[in-house]
Amino acid sequence: MKKGIILCVALILLYSNMASFMVYAKDDSFASMITAGFVSESQNQKDVNGNSSASTDGGGYTWDVLNNEPEINITYPEKGYAYLFNLRPIRVPIFLRSALVVSSSLRVEAEIKGDKVVHHVKFVAKQRFTGEERIRWDYRTSDGISCSFDLLTGRYTVTVVAYDEYDNEVASSSIKVFFIKMGRDDFGVWIHTRYNGGETHSVSLNIGLLEFMSMLNTGVAKKxxxxxxxxxxxxxxxxxxxxxxxxxxxxxxxxxxxxxxACDTSKDYEVYLEIKFPFGLLNGEQTGDSKPYFDVRVGYNCSSPEQVYGPNAVNTTFFFGRSSIVDPRVFRMHVRPNNLESGSRLTLFSSYSAIDEVGDEVFYRMFSVDFEPATELTITSVLREGKIRYDFGDSAGVRTRITFRAAGGILDDIKQSFTVDPLPSYMSFDLTLLGQKSFKYESDMEYSVTYSLDSLQNGNIVTFEIHSLPRYINATWGLDLSDSLSPSSFVDINMSSDVEWIALYLCGVDNPFMRIEGFPKKLRVESSVDIPHGSGNITFFREMDDSRVVNVSIIFDDLIMTNTFELKNSFMQYAWSIDVSMGNGYVAVSRDSDSIMSLSTSIDFDGWMVSGAAELKNSFVKLSWDVDSMESSGSIRLERSSDGGDPTFSAAISHDGWRFMDTFELKNTYLE
Known part of the structure; x- marks a missing residue:
């Protein structure tokens, strides 16, 4: 059967080349006319506005280029050519509308043009008779667009679809392919390199199944x-x-x-390793050419500003679990660049995909980390816990920005980035996103950090800014945005020293939702805000009674609240409620002792300004009011617990051009 197919292919190619030769030999000008006519009809059309566009009929690739919109073109295979294994493509004029591929698998490559950024690409191979589809994805559009299909012999329509970061389709291209499957899937190890924006060069390292097993079992390194x-x-x-x-x-x-x-590293360059073998080899099984198999890629891209040299020596290490092909459980990657220059930039990337017995991709993960400037880093991802751990080694000791993304799985839409100033020589950062959200960290020095959690589709979710971060932190945190008008959050922190200030930003808003200055090393803060009802509270828990001045501010839509107080207690809650429509409200302070505490606060909401200052000597104090602005009348009530001494309280209320203010020394437990 195989000999018959090969004979048929050979006859087709022979006939095609003879026919082509006869046409060109008979009348070279006639051949030029044919070529010119084909280009004129398919590649030089213009729309009504004079914009260029191109298309072909009969199933070749199609594209439109209007107003610098992106286009995606299939560059391999090309229509009109026959591809026999790894031999040079042969021009076959009778295949004007399709391509012929004879190989163990169908490889598809594409290129992107245009100013708009393409975020990811989908490849679809559809069997023309059965309608069965195979789908592959490529999330690393910066290093070339390609994939490989394991298909049966048949006629296929191959389509490549480009998407932006919001998963909107922005371009597509397709081609008809007659695929003849011969030989087994190519297992082995390859090195891919690209220099200064040029073509990608691929080299096989000639590592077969037996040699791979030997290297795996002995740990011997090869050059x-x-x-x-x-x-x-x-x-x-x-x-x-x-x-x-x-x-x-x-x-x-x-x-x-x-x-x-030894290349000129002031130019951009990229190098990555590709490994593809039967998964059973990882656990010592004698699988031969059988499936399922895994495909691992690991490497880096170096891009630096003009006249800045990137690292010329980089060590990368990639770990992946071998218990189950569809559940690797854990990934770890490490990078250590050498001979760094200030300003150099490095992008580390790795991917793991698993293909089952019938050729379907059953598992996929891709990790990418951008360093600016480049630094040593180890990242561990525990999939089921949504856990990310960062361990920094030798670094530049300067302001450093790092962005991490994991494509596929629960974190597919999430991008993490943090800026550290300066980056210490050692830092460990452990973040868990599922279950109890937490992070643990330790370092050899204090520094400032900005941490952002972003959604590719919805933008920023939450951002932390911390100034003078201590040398170690053990913290848990939570944020409930199920009701956008009633957000709640908490932060529970145990640290080696105090923090100068910490700010929490929500959903990309420029002003911080919460900012705390004088953050003590042991503290739990809970906050809840009900915007429609103008109410909320902030609760502080401590494990020590030392005196501390703390400043807290909250900004959310039209609500601005600032507080300054001297913290002497292990527990304190500040609560408020402002009903603008009814003209009433209250502010209250509850504590676990009657020690003296100074407090000042202001609340600005929907044109109302309420401010006050107090010296509290009781475990509970409450100020409430009921004002009728139309009648210019109202009442103010002061209440306190009976313990402690006599507190003093000054208050001011203003709205629509009028202002009321006074100062009280409360000798009673109730005063109106």
Whole structure:
């Protein structure tokens, strides 16, 4: 059967090339007319506004280029060509509307043009007779667009669809392919390099199944030479090993991939490793060519400002779980750049995909980390816990911005970024997003940090700014935005020292929802705001009684509240309620002792301004009011508990041009 197919293909190619030769030999001008006519009809059309566009009929790729909108073109395979395994493509004029591919799998490559950013790309291979579809995704559009399909022999329509970061379709292209499957899937190891925006060069390292198993079991490292800028100017050191991480609780495969290049690193360059083998080999099974199999990629892209040299030596290590092909459980990647220059930028990326017995992709994760400037970092991702752990090593000791994204799974829509100033020589940052949200961190010095959690579709979710971060923190936090008009939050922190100030921002708003100055090293803060009813509270819990001045401000829509108080208690709650329509409200303070505490506060809401200052000597004090602005009348009530001494209280209320203010010394438990 295979011999018959090969014979048919050979006859088709022979006939096609003879026919092509005869046409060109008979009348070269006639051939030029045919070519010119084809280009004129399919590539030089203009719309009514004079904008260029191009299309082909009969199932070739199509695109539109209007107002610098992106276009995506399939560059491999191309219609009119036959592809026999890894041989050079052969021009076949009888295949004007499709491509012929004879291989073990169908590889598809595409390119993007236009100013608009394409975030991710979907590949679809649809069997023309059965209608069955195979789908692949590519989230790393910056390093070229490609995928590989494991298909049966047949006629297919291959479509590539480009999307922006909000998952809106922005461009598409398609081509008809006659695919003849021959041979097994190509397993092995490849190095891919690209220099200064040029083409990607791929080199097979000729590592077969048996050699891969030997390297995996012995942990022996091997050295290879590949081309980046010039011939064999880059040295690759490669090692595979079986090991365990997370206190020996997770069995993983370790891939050490070190790059040392002599190229001009002031230009952008990229290098990554691709590994594809049957998954059973990872646990010692004699699988031969059987499936399922895994496809792992790990590497980096270096891009620096003009006249700034990036690292010429980078060590990357990637770990992935080997207990189950569809549940790797844990990923870890490490990067250590050498010979850094200030301002150099590095993007580390890695991916893991699993293909089952019938050729379907059953699991996919892609991780990318941007460093500016480049630094040493280890990132561990525990999938089921939504946990991300950062461990920094030797660093530049300067202001550093790091952005992390994991495509696929529960964090697919989430991007984390933080700016550290200055980046310490050592820092560990452990964030858990599922269940009890928490983070643990330790460092060798104090510094300032801005941490942002963003949704690719909905923008910023929450941002923390912390000035003078202590050397260690053990914290939990929570944020409930199920009702956008009644948000609530809490922060529970245990630290080695005090924080100068901390600010919490919600949903990309420029003003902080909460800002606290003089943050003590042990404190739990709970806050709740009901915007429609103008009410809310802030509660503080401490494990110590030392005196401290704390400033708290809250801004949410039309509500602005500021507080300054001397904290002497282990527990204190500040509550308020303002009903503008009825002209009444209250502010109250509850504590766990009658120690003297100074407090000042102001509330600005919908044209009303309420401010006050107090020296509290009781465990409970409340100020309430009921004002009829139309009648210019009202009442104010002061209440307190009977313990402690006599508190003093000054208050001011203003609205619509009038203002009332007074100062009281409350010798009674109730005064109106």
């Amino acid at each position: 290879y030479r590949v081309t980046m800028q010039s011939y064999r100017d880059t040295t690759i050191n490669l090692r595979f090993a079986k090991t365990s991480i997370l206190n020996n609780t997770e069995s993983v495969v370790e891939t050490d991939f070190s790059v040392d290049t």
